[in-house]
Every structure is written in C-alpha cells, then in structure tokens.
Amino acid sequence: MTNPRSGGGKTARYSLVQRAEDMGAQVWMTSAERDAASLARRAVREGAQLLGVAGGDGTVSAVAAVAADEGRPLVVAPAGTRNHFARDLGLDLRDPGRALDALIEGEAMQVDLGVLGSRVFVNNVSFGMYADALLEPGYREDKPRAFATVAPDYLKGKQWVEARVDTPWGTVEYPQVVLISNNPYHLATPRWLGRRFSLATGELGAIVLKRPAQAPPDLLRHLRDELRLRKRDVSPSDDGVVVWSAPGITLHGDVRHLEAGVDGEAVRLPLPVVCGIRPGALRVLLPKDRPGVPGAPAASARGEILDKPGQDRPRPRSRPRSRAGSERPSLCG
The missing domain is CATH 3.40.50.10330 (Probable inorganic polyphosphate/atp-NAD kinase; domain 1)
Structure with missing residues (x-):
C-alpha cells in the first residue's frame, strides 16, 4: 500500500x-x-x-x-x-x-x-506544544507557523498538559510537555539527539518537562542542553526535566480527554492514558x-x-x- x-x-x-x-x-x-x-x-x-x-x-x-x-x-x-x-x-x-x-x-x-490501548505507535505519543501544533489549521502546509502560534503560552509557562504523570521520582502535575516513545531516544550526544539506536529494548522512553514558574527564554534549546548531559535513568534536575524508561507509563487527570499527537497524527485520548510496549x-x-x-x-x-x-x-x-x-x-x- x-x-x-x-x-x-x-x-x-x-x-x-x-x-x-x-x-x-x-x-x-x-x-x-x-x-x-x-x-x-x-x-x-x-x-x-x-x-x-x-x-x-x-x-x-x-x-x-x-x-x-x-x-x-x-x-x-x-x-x-x-x-x-x-x-x-x-x-x-x-x-x-x-x-x-x-x-x-x-x-x-x-x-x-508501542501500544496505546488498541492503537499501535512506531515512534511516539506526545502531549503539549507539539500536540497543539498538530491541531492548528494548515499544520501540514506550514509547520513553523503552527508552532509559532502555540509556543508563546508554553514559553511563558501559561499553558500545560491537564494531567498527572507517574515517574520513578513521584508524580509530576500539569507538565508542559510529555513525550513517550517506542524505545528511548538517545540524549547524550548532540549530533544524534533524538535518534533511537535500538528498537528492541522492550521499554518505552519518557521525557517530561515540568511547568516552571518562569520558563527559560529558549525552551527547546534549554531542553536539548539539559538532556544531552543526562544518562538513561537519572533523577530530575532542579530545572525540571524528567527522563526515564519503563515498560509502561500512565497519565492520569480530571479532564475527560487529552489532545495528543500519535506518530504525527492528531488524536483525542480518554484518560487515563496507558502506554505499553509489545517486545x-x-x-x-x-x-x-x-x-x-x-x-x-x-x-x-x-x-x-x-x-x-x-x-x-x-x-x-x-x-x-x-x-x-x-x-x-x-x-x-
């Protein structure tokens, strides 16, 4: 096909x-x-x-x-x-x-x-800025414009994901960004940032950016610089980036649905959102x-x-x- x-x-x-x-x-x-x-x-x-x-x-x-x-x-x-x-x-x-x-x-x-209920994903499930950009009219034709439209409120810490995420270091409430991937992304080397060197670890990767009181002026560069210093399983820094891997990851919340991006497609998911993996x-x-x-x-x-x-x-x-x-x-x- x-x-x-x-x-x-x-x-x-x-x-x-x-x-x-x-x-x-x-x-x-x-x-x-x-x-x-x-x-x-x-x-x-x-x-x-x-x-x-x-x-x-x-x-x-x-x-x-x-x-x-x-x-x-x-x-x-x-x-x-x-x-x-x-x-x-x-x-x-x-x-x-x-x-x-x-x-x-x-x-x-x-x-x-990766699995999300009965749905499969080969890359990732995202919540927050990227998911919102997918919903913007004309996203496919002009992606930079779509991101420029949704980014300001996230950069100012005024927009967040209406959910709670369980992590190995406790629950993160109302994060700015949640990214759950089919196998962990490589984060240590800038040249290969965002690559997966294996698609057969049997684990999901997770990146959660907390909602700060005042977000850094260049959120994406801050996230890149923070993550490249990290190893695969570390506790979160004071700057609020949480990275870990696990066979299952769950988002809870008080709202009925969350907007999400699943392999680049905009979807609406009921809570709780339970992600798993099929090794x-x-x-x-x-x-x-x-x-x-x-x-x-x-x-x-x-x-x-x-x-x-x-x-x-x-x-x-x-x-x-x-x-x-x-x-x-x-x-x-």
Whole structure:
C-alpha cells in the first residue's frame, strides 16, 4: 500500500509504484474511502504473505499494526516527510526506492511496537506544544507557523498538559510537555539527539518537562542542553526535566480527554492514558545495502539481524515472489 500524498508526492517522484510492481508486488493506493489499515487487512485476506508500506510515519504505523497482528513481515519505504521510524531502522531516506530491495532479498529484524490501548505507535505519543501544533489549521502546509502560534503560552509557562504523570521520582502535575516513545531516544550526544539506536529494548522512553514558574527564554534549546548531559535513568534536575524508561507509563487527570499527537497524527485520548510496549512484535525486512544506524551495536539479544550472510540462522518463512498470484507481496500505504 502506498499513500500518494505523503512527503509531497514522493511515491510518484521516486517511481515507487512502478519499481514495486516490477518486483512482483501488488500495489494498492490509499484514498479518502480506503485507509491504509483496511487495505492491509484486505491484502491479508486475499493471501498476501508480506506487507509493504510507502508513506509517512502515520501510514507506516497503521500497516505495522496489521502486520504484527497477522504475523506478516513488513517492508517500509520511507516516503513521508520525517520518516523517523525508517531512519531508526537504518534505511536510506534519500532514495526510498532502495528499501524495496527487501521485497526480493531482505534481512529480517524483530522490533518492538508501542501500544496505546488498541492503537499501535512506531515512534511516539506526545502531549503539549507539539500536540497543539498538530491541531492548528494548515499544520501540514506550514509547520513553523503552527508552532509559532502555540509556543508563546508554553514559553511563558501559561499553558500545560491537564494531567498527572507517574515517574520513578513521584508524580509530576500539569507538565508542559510529555513525550513517550517506542524505545528511548538517545540524549547524550548532540549530533544524534533524538535518534533511537535500538528498537528492541522492550521499554518505552519518557521525557517530561515540568511547568516552571518562569520558563527559560529558549525552551527547546534549554531542553536539548539539559538532556544531552543526562544518562538513561537519572533523577530530575532542579530545572525540571524528567527522563526515564519503563515498560509502561500512565497519565492520569480530571479532564475527560487529552489532545495528543500519535506518530504525527492528531488524536483525542480518554484518560487515563496507558502506554505499553509489545517486545519483538513486528518483523521487518530490510535491504542488505543500507546506511544503517550510527553507533548501533552489531548485534543484540533481540533486534539483531536474523539472517546475516555466513550465519547459520533461519531465513524468513514468507519469501516474496516475483510471479503473479495471491502469494505475491502487497505494498500498502
């Protein structure tokens, strides 16, 4: 499945449909009437043994949920704007078509999925300034303007998240920003700030910015400088940034709903908000020729490459086929 609107039309610009069909895949396009998840489930019913998705992180998340539930491997082509999940898989963001090589001969990797009730997220769930920006009219067309509209009240400490967050050091009431990620973000090195070197730790990452009496004049720079000095599990500083990791994180509150951003999509969530993780829930197929993740260890107990050349490891059960028929892969998005 492919989302033709993602990334300003990357699907057409990189000829992803033609390239996938040349490899034997059946390509289905999303539309106002046909969302990515529905198309993915239909593809499985019609016999697809492998699912592929070309689109942004929201589209990828929807198809990943189906792939995990149905036990199908997933190929991800980074055809969105940010492509954070594909980036942290080590894929080449400059040429989305290179990811399609996994349809012919891919290396399998097991990765975690974040869960929010019945909903899956591959990147993060955010509350506060980012979530509010998503709700601004024209956010997709002019993101800087949307952030400039919502930022002032947060920078002045006049706006906050109407919730309480349980942390290892007590409960934080009415924070400014809450970010819960599928695996922790790297925070120690400025160059790689916001990267995930592993998608298979079995834990969520959490960053909570308390509501200060007077926020620093450059909130984002303050947060960056504060976090890069931190290790993975530390107590909060006097400046009010709390960082930790856990298999589950909960937000409580007295209001009925919170506005949130889930993998870049604006949603309204009922309280309490309970986030968890499904370790190793998703099998992704990756092309052998890809940039990789900087600084990532060569292997780990989970999330390692299962079928590197020269290793006696099982190949994926469901191999894509180039011939036509119900067993060929389906590219969804």
